[in-house]
Amino acid sequence: MTAETLPGPVVSYGRLIPVTVHFDDLDALGLLHNARYPVMVERAWSTLWQERGFRFEGDWEAAGDFCNAVKELRISYEAPVTKPGAYAVHLWLERLGNTGLTYGFRLCSADGAVTYAHGTRVLVRLDAATLRPTSWSERFRAAGRELLRSAD
Incomplete structure (x- = not known):
């Protein structure tokens, strides 16, 4: 099978967002530095929300x-990324509450088949004036519902 005939990336829930690992993302051992994984995830989320008109x-x-604000970040590293190139971040929502949400993520191969790291992050929506929790907008909640992972 040639690259032209390979099927595109498929995930049964959430979205697969392309990301690039650059040479300077690697550490002295030639591995993707552990601190770069969350950065790649953050950039993928920014891309996804910008596609939906949020910026x-x-x-x-x-x-x-x-x-x-981030309330919690959990990440497990499963396999090392050992070279620069094209990868992907698989994103989805685990929970969408009134003022908070939990999203899941995987840093994976470009086709989604190989998982290098996975985790969750909890966000809390804040009122800009008080920095106290406040509700997500209905527009945001509608966009978020499309990303919810079903219980099955």
Whole structure:
């Protein structure tokens, strides 16, 4: 099978977002540095939300749903990334609450077949003036529901 006839990446839930590992992302051993994994995930989420019309442009008052904070980050490293190139981040929502959400992620091969790391991150939506939890907008919740992983 040639590259032209390979099927595209398929996931049964969430989205697969292409990312690139660059040479300078590797550590002295030639492995993707452990701190770069969450950065790749963050960039993939930014791409996904921008595709849906959500973006942060430097103004917290105007940021709306992008005014949020990380409450928890968990990551497990399964296999080393040993070279630069094309990879992907598989993203989905595990839970979408009133003021918080939990998303799942995998840093994987470009086709989604090989998992290098996986984890979850909990976000809390904040009011820009008080920095207290506040509700996600209905627009954001509608976009988020499309990414929810079903219980089955």
